[in-house]
Amino acid sequence: MAFWCYILRCSDGKYYTGHTDDLDRRVAEHQHDGHCDFTSKRRPVTLLWAEDFPTRYEALDAELRVKKWSRAKKEALARSDWQALSHFAKPPSERSTGTPPIGVSTALDTNGDGAQ
Numbered sequence: 266m267a268f269w270c271y272i273l274r275c276s277d278g279k280y281y282t283g284h285t286d287d288l289d290r291r292v293a294e295h296q297h298d299g300h301c302d303f304t305s306k307r308r309p310v311t312l313l314w315a316e317d318f319p320t321r322y323e324a325l326d327a328e329l330r331v332k333k334w335s336r337a338k339k340e341a342l343a344r345s346d347w348q349a350l351s352h353f354a355k356p357p358s359e360r361s362t363g364t365p366p367i368g369v370s371t372a373l374d375t376n377g378d379g380a381q
Contacts, residue, residue, distance in 0.1 A: 272339055276309055
């Protein structure tokens with residue numbers, strides 16, 4: 266049985282990160298059933314990224330790590346842009362000078378509204 270870590274993009278641009286053992290069912294719950302307060306107020310939602318893991322523990326571990334990431338780092342993950350992901354994994358003081366990778370939001374908040 267596969268377990269999933271996923272990121273949803275909500276209608277207001279905020280991101281929701283979760284894990285599940287049935288990705289299709291869980292996305293449908295977020296979309297229609299009021300599965301959680303956060304997404305039920307921000308419909309419609311779209312699946313931005315998902316990855317499968319062999320155990321629930323590994324999927325939960327991924328969720329707990331990814332949900333703390335900056336918006337820019339989550340967007341790099343969704344694009345499979347490993348260069349940008351590596352760039353945003355470093356503390357700002359350790360990043361090379363110059364412009365960030367192309368097409369990357371530099372917002373530090375993960376929800377897109379400046380409030381965390």
